[in-house]
Amino acid sequence: MCDGRTPTPEELPPCYEGTDWSGCTLQEFMDCPYNLANNRQVRMLADLSLVGCYNLSFIPEGKRAQLLLESAKKNLRGMAFFGLTEFQRKTQYLFERTFNLKFIRPFMQYNSTRAGGVEVDEDTIRRIEELNDLDMQLYDYAKDLFQQRYQYKRQLERREQRLKSREERLLHRAKEALPREDAEEPGRVPTEDYMSHIIEKW
Numbered sequence: 127m128c129d130g131r132t133p134t135p136e137e138l139p140p141c142y143e144g145t146d147w148s149g150c151t152l153q154e155f156m157d158c159p160y161n162l163a164n165n166r167q168v169r170m171l172a173d174l175s176l177v178g179c180y181n182l183s184f185i186p187e188g189k190r191a192q193l194l195l196e197s198a199k200k201n202l203r204g205m206a207f208f209g210l211t212e213f214q215r216k217t218q219y220l221f222e223r224t225f226n227l228k229f230i231r232p233f234m235q236y237n238s239t240r241a242g243g244v245e246v247d248e249d250t251i252r253r254i255e256e257l258n259d260l261d262m263q264l265y266d267y268a269k270d271l272f273q274q275r276y277q278y279k280r281q282l283e284r285r286e287q288r289l290k291s292r293e294e295r296l297l298h299r300a301k302e303a304l305p306r307e308d309a310e311e312p313g314r315v316p317t318e319d320y321m322s323h324i325i326e327k328w
Contacts, residue, residue, distance in 0.1 A: 128179035
């Protein structure tokens with residue numbers, strides 16, 4: 127759906143005969159110019175109405191690609207949180223710090239996938255990268271933005287820890303500064319003015 131309607135058959139011709147991709151080779155999959163798998167992440171994040179939805183004659187191809195990519199980046203920046211599959215622990219940390227929630231157990235990092243066991247020649251890999259150039263640019267941008275957010279949250283955490291440690295030291299020094307006879311007499315409680323004087327001194 128885009129601007130309240132689905133694309134027409136002329137705007138988005140089918141890539142196959144039948145109900146699905148069954149029996150389609152990888153080469154046939156890549157050869158279809160209307161394959162929605164290409165640059166899917168950019169298309170899902172971008173505002174398609176900026177480029178006339180699926181009407182490819184609405185705007186030149188180069189301009190269309192740039193507008194979609196910039197729109198996807200903008201919408202990604204506007205998200206309070208997003209994670210990356212290959213950074214599970216950092217993703218968990220960001221989620222917990224962003225929403226002040228704690229998971230019961232730590233995320234597990236799995237670096238092997240089913241796709242990793244598929245043999246694909248270099249020419250095919252390059253072709254796939256060309257077809258998904260916008261997604262690859264978006265991924266590089268997302269990874270950089272993700273690391274910036276992670277580092278920022280870590281800096282905030284360290285600052286909070288330093289402030290907490292400083293407050294604990296001040297409190298400890300204030301208690302040590304109390305006269306011994308006052309400390310030994312549980313019935314006597316230092317006045318507020320006296321405690322303020324001690325804290326200001328330190």
